[in-house]
Amino acid sequence: MTKEYFISLIEYEMWANKRIAEALTGNANLPSKCKTLFHHIGATIDLWYVRVTGEERLFQNLFEETCPQKTAELINKGLSRWNDLLNNHKADLDAVVSYKNSQGEHFNSKLADILTHLFTHNHYHRGQINQILRQNGFEPIRVDYIVYVRE
Numbered sequence: 001m002t003k004e005y006f007i008s009l010i011e012y013e014m015w016a017n018k019r020i021a022e023a024l025t026g027n028a029n030l031p032s033k034c035k036t037l038f039h040h041i042g043a044t045i046d047l048w049y050v051r052v053t054g055e056e057r058l059f060q061n062l063f064e065e066t067c068p069q070k071t072a073e074l075i076n077k078g079l080s081r082w083n084d085l086l087n088n089h090k091a092d093l094d095a096v097v098s099y100k101n102s103q104g105e106h107f108n109s110k111l112a113d114i115l116t117h118l119f120t121h122n123h124y125h126r127g128q129i130n131q132i133l134r135q136n137g138f139e140p141i142r143v144d145y146i147v148y149v150r151e
Contacts, residue, residue: 020041021038025067036064041122041125045122
């Protein structure tokens with residue numbers, strides 16, 4: 001995997017999360033869990049960036065029900081920081097990053113593995129949002145990667 005591959009996944013993330021934000025905005029009848037999961041996507045984008053760089057956090061809580069538009073703005077800011085890291089710095093995808101998880105346990109992971117985890121984690125939670133929407137009579141949001149590349 002190359003930096004260009006991960007940069008293309010950042011672009012996909014921006015597209016998919018924009019679609020989620022648009023669908024979650026302005027409908028008071030949506031289950032609150034959808035907004036909480038969307039917030040969690042943004043919080044983990046931020047959390048992993050902070051683990052890698054040590055920079056300031058944008059999100060303080062991993063699970064919180066917030067306004068989808070505000071969450072989307074913070075997600076875009078977080079993804080832009082990842083994009084800058086990959087584009088403007090000499091980021092080595094094979095570099096090993098030392099960090100603590102949420103339970104305080106120490107781990108070492110390659111940057112490429114962290115990015116892969118981040119993007120698959122986010123896709124999983126978008127799937128959960130879609131499942132909740134469908135179970136509550138709403139139309140799921142098309143956020144499949146193949147839909148993105150076709151547009």
